[in-house]
Amino acid sequence: MFANSKPTIIKILLLYLGTSAVFLFIGFYYINEKITQNIIFSQMSNLRDISFEIIEIIRKNNNNFKQALPEILVASELPFGIYDGDNNVLFSNLTKEPSKSEFKEGFYKFGNKVIIDPFITPHKKLHIEKLKKRKNLPYRVLLEDDSIEDKIRLMKLKLIGIFVLIFGFMGIVATILVNLFLKPLKNSIKLLDTFIKDSTHEINTPLSIILMSIEQLKKESFSEDGFKKLERIKLASLQLNQIYNALVAYNFPQESIKEELSLDWILKERIDFFMPFLTQKKINLILDINKSSLYADKEKIIILFDNLLSNAIKYNKKGGSIEIALKEYKFIIKDSGSGINNKCINRIYDRYARFSKDSGGFGIGLSLVKKICDEYKIKISLNTNSCGSEFILTWQ
DSSP states (O other), X not given: OXXXXXXXXXXXXXXXXXXXXHHHHHHHHHHHHHHHHHHHHHHHHHHHHHHHHHHHHHHHTTTOHHHHHHHXXXXXXXXXXXXXXXXXXXXXXXXXXXXXHHHHHTEEEETTEEEXXXXXXXXXXXXXXXXXXXXXXXXXXXXXXXXXXXXXHHHHHHHHHHHHHHHHHHHHHHHHHHHHHHHHHHHHHHHHHHHHHHHHHHHHHHHHHHHHHHHHSOGGGSOHHHHHHHHHHHHHHHHHHHHHHHHHHHHSXXXXXXXXXXXXXXXXXXXXXXXXXXXXXXXXXXXXXXXXXXXXXXXXXXXXXXXXXXXXXXXXXXXXXXXXXXXXXXXXXXXXXXXXXXXXGGGTTSTTOOSOTTSOSOSOHHHHHHHHHHHTTOEXXXXXETTEEEEEEEOO
């Protein structure tokens, strides 16, 4: 019974973790963008400071580049290139000289190095005045620095690791919370399950005594009215016995004993069993039973036939009809009831699903039928309309 709650728990967790993952992803995406920008801006800011320092040294030496060069070499820890107003190289210790397009763009890569004109993209108000001063000089400075791609990649890996840890922690907490919330429900279900099993055991003995006593009673001992009452008691007892068998099958599954079964003989026996119910509702039975066999457990096939026959009688109208056909690899049962609402078709095999308040039962009949069909790879299909329902079972 608890196994049926697992899909529900999984759906709740998937919904919670799915929405959490979306919000976490959005949050981490913006964090990633912000940190990436900060890394870029930090590098650009540092390079601007160095570039501005070089420019200040040149200005201090009255724009005499040759005189300023020794001081610049001491001041700059990074390789650099200095160009005049006509883009001619005045000095360069860069790893790679820029092409015309690269020089114009002010940014290019070489291996794990980047060569940048840090004043191409000014950042922060602090550098605006510095940029104005740089524009008044007849020189352009390119600086070489390590590429920040590895740094950004490492930062992203750290963020992914943090994301996975947070998401995993949320998953563990969510699982614990769901189980805590469901624990009272599970306890209630367990108590109910125990009650049903105990009640089922208790019903068996008095029910068997009632059925045996009815069979031993002689028809001659009763008046016509008394005999009718006895027949009603018998029908009620048989119906109760069928409910008992369904409860036993669902709550006390036994190991299957498979054998080659003559389905036609079993079907005829089950029709005889239900004959009192058919007679009571004055249902016309149309039979087309041919020889058919299946390697399966006899008790389970009896349960399958019993539930389909019981439903065909239960949901049929008084004076209606039931058509039963058994072929070599096919079984068809069709009633003349009011059919099944199209909205309910997808739920007919659900446990405890009931679609008529007047029909009684626990709603486990078709669930048992589907379970048995799945076990023996029997395909079950349903055709239904306002004139009745038709179940078709096929196998190989």
